[in-house]
Amino acid sequence: MKLTILGGGGFRVPLVYGALLTDRAEGRVTEVVLHDLDDSRLYAVARVLREQAAVVPDAPRVTATTDLDEALRGADFVFSAIRVGGLEGRANDERVALAEGVLGQETVGAGGIAYGLRTVPVAVDIARRVARLAPDAWVINFTNPAGLVTEAMSRHLGDRVIGICDSPVGLGRRIARVLGADPKEAWIDYVGLNHLGWVRGLRVAGRDELPRLLADADLLGSFEEGKLFGVDWLRSLGAIPNEYLHYYYFNRETVRAYQQVEKTRGAFLADQQARFYEEMKRPDAAALTAWDRTRAEREATYMAENRETAGAGERDADDLSGGYEKVALALMRAIARDERATLILNVRNQGTLSVLDADAVIEVPCLVDANGAHPVAVAPLPDHATGLVCAVKGVEREVLAAAESASRATAVKAFALHPLVDSVNVARKLVEGYTDVHPGLAYLR
Structure with a gap:
């Protein structure tokens, strides 16, 4: 192939x-x-x-x-x-x-x-x-x-x-690990959008083990999301959020932390990778060694500002191994060889979440075979999660409309409607600022 x-x-x-x-x-x-x-x-x-x-x-x-x-x-x-x-x-x-x-x-x-x-x-x-x-x-x-x-x-x-995306996979693996379960044998009830989802259950041999995790403060506080969100908040939610929801639940603290860093994540990675690619211009450079060294530094500093805000400390060694490439390989195998697999993927809704239309792309468990990925039926989200999912999906639709119509006004609307922007005036300034620095946005009129 x-x-x-x-x-x-x-x-x-x-x-x-x-x-x-x-x-x-x-x-x-x-x-x-x-x-x-x-x-x-x-x-x-x-x-x-x-x-x-x-x-x-x-x-x-x-x-x-x-x-x-x-x-x-x-x-x-x-x-x-x-x-x-x-x-x-x-x-x-x-x-x-x-x-x-x-x-x-x-x-x-x-x-x-x-x-x-x-x-x-x-x-x-x-x-x-x-x-x-x-x-x-x-x-x-x-x-x-x-x-x-x-x-x-x-x-x-x-x-x-x-x-x-590797985030849901990593989250499910961490939950299974602290519960003493084999991630390969666990059914992860995960629902939402990309970088905006929640684990609502983890079933092993037909039994939901998530209530046991939520009831045990020591277990709940022992892994990445427990450290990041705090035991009390996870118990209030009755679910384990994707780590990216930290940007929503602790937005003010995170923005403040990002404003205080010497370099933002993007600036750090730009400098770090520039050094790697420059090193690769030397014929005598050990390419794989240099790449491994750079990747280890990259993974260790992932979401560092969020962990500092939460007092979560360093990432566990088991969480530094990535995972999206394994999801990709499993997906290819399932399709190419009709080796049926269950994977959390981003696919068209097709009625899975009743609050969204059929064409809305969501992130849910899917059964995969030679005919592609088929979303599994899931229970409705609670109201607070439904509201956030619908709001962010609405913003995504405005982004798609702005890109299709080249409309600057629609781009402003997309920014203004996002829960983490919530100001029309700020949205206008953002569009102005971004079009000034990005040649790729010159199409907006």
Whole structure:
């Protein structure tokens, strides 16, 4: 099978290739095509992949190209992992938002809207090209904001585009671990949007073990979300939120912490990865060693401001291993080999959550087979969660409308309606600030 990775010069691509190297079964990926707009980044990542493959017999062949159509032709699977505007764009998203006193995180709040506005037109162009050049391909979307971008692409690809995220997987794994259960044997009742979901139950052998966790303060406070949100708040919710809900539940404290840091997350990653890619220009550099070192630093500092605000301390070693590449491999296997699997994915609603229409992309457990991902029926969310999900989905729809119509007024509306912006005047300043720094938003009129 041929796998095309868009954003193939991205820093996390070796995680995907590393997962492919573990697959020795019939029908596996044998050809990987890396596509990127930046030749030097492609060269750097290809070096890391060569070192990964050196110790693996019959590793998937890797080629690289800057020609998008060439990369897509004949693909069986397409991974979309692009970052429109690069890490400099992410840093600008953070800086402009924080100057107005609101959150600039890349998927949540003002930063997520800005990122979506400049990413959706590019993602739509990719979807149209896939439909024309590789109509039988399955698109697995890694690109953030994942739910929003997946919904934009689904308007052209239908159910052949599926969004993935490692946050629900990691959350379920942590809960199962503290309960002494095997994550592979647990059913995780997780419902919401990407980066906006809640675990409401974890069933092992038909028994819901979440009440036992909520009743035990020591267990509840022993893992990442317990430290991040606090035992009392989790008990009040009666559920375990995705870590990204910290931006909503503790927004003022988080914004204050972000305003006080020497470098925002985007600026930190931009500097860190620039050093890595610069090092890769040296022919004698040990590519895989340099990549491993950089990745370890990246993972250890993930959501550092939130953990500092909550007094959560350092991340546990078990939480530094990523996971989205494993979700992607499991998804490909299930589709390509009809190996049925249950995965938490971003797919079209199709009536799963009655408060949203059929085409709204949600994040829920899905049964996956050769015909794609099928969302599992779930119980309704409580009112507080329903309100937040509907509000954020409404904002996503305004972003899609702004991108389609090139309407600056609709972009202002998207910002103004977000719960973490909540001011029309601030929304106008955000649109002005973002259009000043992002060439990718020049289309807004």
